[in-house]
Amino acid sequence: MMFDKLKTINNPELLRLSGINDIIFNKILKILKTEEVKKFKNGGTPNKLSLENRLLMTLEYWREYRTYFHIAKSYGISESSCYRNIKWIENTLVMFSNLCNLQK
Known part of the structure; x- marks a missing residue:
């Protein structure tokens, strides 16, 4: 499901969909927006999907254990692009989590 359609559903449905x-x-x-600005401050190719869609795609991967192939087809991107996007989000959130733990 793309993020545009998600705007029309209520919070309990979002919870059921994404966890x-x-x-x-x-x-x-x-x-993620903060980290993406840092990532592209020196240039780079913009992503085909919005950050909202990439986050939703990652949450679907985590919640449903769908393959990269199936998620990629749902979002209209290649399997390798799906993999890269999900891995970037995972790594960014792990890095942020580690930084928060170090500050405590």
């Missing part, structure tokens, strides 16, 4: 509520979704999105 997280809209507050957590937006917090994660804020972290």
Whole structure:
């Protein structure tokens, strides 16, 4: 499901679809936006999918254990692009989590 369609569903449906509520979704999105700005500050090719769609794609991967092939077909991208996007989000969130733990 693309993020555009997600705007029309309510919070309990988002929770059922992705496993997280809209507050957590937006917090994660804020972290990823900050890191993406850092990633592309020296240039680079913009991603075909919005960050919201990439996060939703990652959450679907984690929740449903769908293959990269099937998720990629759902979002209209290549399997390798799907893999790269999911791995970047995973690595970014792990890095952020580690930084938060170091600050405590």
